[in-house]
Amino acid sequence: MHLSIDSPAESGSSDGLWSIGELAEHAGTTVKTVRFYSDNGLLPERARSAGGHRRYGADALDRLRTIRSLRGLGLPVPEVRRIVDERAGADGALEDAVAGQLRTIGSRLSALRWQEAALRLVQECPPQERADRLQLVGSLDTPPSTAPLARFWRGWLPPRMPASSRTAFLEATVPAPPDSPSPGQVLAFARLCALVSRPCSPDMGPTQPAAHRTAGARESAVLYAGLAEAYDLAAKPMRAGEAPAPGEALDCFVTTYASVTGSRDTSAFRRGLSLQLASDPRLDRYWDLVAELTTPDGAQPEPTPGTAHDWLLAALDTQLADA
Structure with a gap:
């Protein structure tokens, strides 16, 4: 009752x-x-x-x-x-608790979305590829961690690079995994992690650009701050679909290298720089995968530091050819 x-x-x-x-x-x-x-x-x-x-x-x-x-x-x-x-400040305790719970739920939802996309990736691929795909995506945490990518770049950068410059570089080069990935984005991220975790062959030779091997703390800070500015300047004509050409972005790019090496920006310096950059080790596969990871289906890929670097190098070669 x-x-x-x-x-x-x-x-x-x-x-x-x-x-x-x-x-x-x-x-x-x-x-x-x-x-x-x-x-x-x-x-x-x-x-x-x-x-x-x-x-x-x-x-x-x-x-x-x-x-x-x-x-x-x-x-x-x-x-x-x-x-x-809690009597005094109870609203603050409630607000903190709700915010924490929302973060927890967001992390769980992101993990579920990555698991769903990974399962679809395995389900939709040809039967003969399923074992390899399963092994590749099965090694990922959910939600995935970018620690392997950051670890790779820390080992790649100049050892005497200032901490603030290193942090800024990592923010630009380590892509944030999307919260709601497509199966293709899951595959791109898994391949990125596999790429940076692969041991280097002893006969590969130097894996860093020549500028790394001579840069001290000051020079490395100047180098990567200047390159970041040049890449940002190059992004605008790249988004517009413009062909590589001389301009403000290229001048910033060349001036950065001239400053690091203590050289004057002359025609001879630009010719030498073009040869040096052409012979530097390439990380094209990394940037291709970054573009796949960060570009929604059907969208135009955003410029990356890697594609901007290649655009600027092509602009330098175009200028030298015209001269």
Whole structure:
């Protein structure tokens, strides 16, 4: 029989308190649930009866409803305890807890989207390729970690490069995995991780550009700050589909190398720079995969540091040919 009681004083009990069963009934839950919250310190009892039974005051109902609402949102018990126990600044505790829960759910959703796209990748590929695809994508965390890419670039950069310059470079060269990837983007990211994790063959020779091998701390900071500016300048004509040509971007590009080497920007320097850059090791495959990863289906690929570098080198060669 349902009791329409609004306060413990109307329950008929001599002490004006509710039993655990009465509190559970008014809250629309079970005695087991109330006992669980009490045992975990979320719902303190007011007293005990002569027979040792729990008794609750008028404030217990609102507190219990708050606890159930917070738990219904998925907040863990320690967070719920902190919110209901905190008097001053309770809104701040609730806001922090909700923000944390949203981050947790976002991470879970991203992991599920990556798992779904990876499964579709395996499902949709030709049967003879499924074993290789499964092995490739099965090595990825979900959501995926960019740690292998960052580790590769840290080993590739000049060893004396300042920390701030290194951080700025990594932000530009390590792509953020999309939250909702397509199967093709999952494949591109898996191939990126496999590419940077592959050991270098001893007969490959130097894997860094010549400028790396001579750059000290100051020179490396100047080099990569100047290159980043040149790549940004080149991005505009690249997006417009313009052919590589001399201009502000190329001048910034050449001036950067001249500054690092302590040279004057002359025609002879530009010819030597063109030869040097043409013989530098290439990382074209990395940038091809970055473009696949960061470009939505059917969209025009965004310029990357790698494609901008190639565009500027082609612009330099065009200028030398015209001269």
